[in-house]
Amino acid sequence: MPAAPTTLAPSAVVRATDDPTAAALIAAAVETMAAKGYHGTSVRDIASAAGVSVGSLYNYFGSKHDLLALILDRGLDDLVTATEDALLRAGTDPADRLRAIVGVHVGRHTAAPRESLLGNSELRSLTPHARAVVVTKRDVQQRMFDRVVADGARRGAFTTPTPVDAARFVVSACTAVATWYRADGPLGADEVTARYQEIALAAVGYLGAR
Template identity: 50%
Template sequence: MINVTDPERARPRGRAADGPPGDAVIIEATIAVMAEHGYHGTSVRDIAVRAGLSPAALYHHFASKQEVLATIMERGIEALLARTQAALAAAGDDPCDRLRALVEVHILFHLEDQRGTLLGTSELRALEEPVRTRHVAKRVAQQRLFDHVVVDGVERGAFHTALPLEAARAIVVMCTGVASWFSPSGPASPEEMVRRYQHLALDMVAASTD
């Protein structure tokens, strides 16, 4: 299981971890402000104030508010894809283990930065072309990883759902949605949520787990 207490894993979804240090401050400020006011309700000045910069200093790092949003969204999906692919590579050949690995990485990733997760979900509509089309394609690629594992499990007799693609989509939505309500101060840890949702996912695909 991914160690969410590891300092590297605790960094917000790869959005602020990459690029120059000044970028990280702006990205974190953008996530915070847009989580409160949305993309269209946020100005460059709002971001600059939250980051402790002047608007001119912000423009030294990003050409526009749109570029900041695009950077946040793209770093997020690229980090998610990379972690998912690595998790599958380490999971072995068993379809149940592979589905458990997908659920684990998807939930823990989205709980690392819940505000960023909600921003990424709600502000896709604000992305402009050509970034939006490229970004959507990466989201589809992430979904296809789930699709492939579930369909492969059905073909191999490990899963018995009659609706493998629908089940795969439902699992992704279910796991992503944890970020909208999970409380770090609540009774369940992220690891416990992983265990619960792994069980739910296997039930959804009618897995043979004996």
């Protein structure tokens, strides 16, 4: 018999349409892998945290690896979709567009730091095929930043002489928020997001409205 399940924190990658047992397993995988690392987490650890048998895990997911792949895949799907939506609503001003996508990127990493941490630290644990899928989606996210910064530079709103490098810098900095942000820390998520929006604009050489 599995151990009584611990109280699992909700996971951003659980869907309302997920079967309850599958949802519990996904949330348990996020919690245990974020705490112990992928290789330090056993299938039994995940099943125990979810309050189900090891056999139940295999009924829903082919392996521990498949759970990790799903977590990373869903996380990037959500991030890309939210970023695309933000761009559609942001209008044409380059500064507004950069603020919008930085807001989404930082917001997602503060709202789901465990999932984000897994995405950053455990990509190497995926098989080549699964890793290629995730990397492709990560590249889609990066290209949105590349286009926004390049467009701003072409229009004279951003003065950076190296827009590609600046865009990479911004994404890397925003992603790294997940490594240090704590909901009970001195800075709230909105304050962190606002700070990073201004840091991003400084990084691309925005001189302000003219």
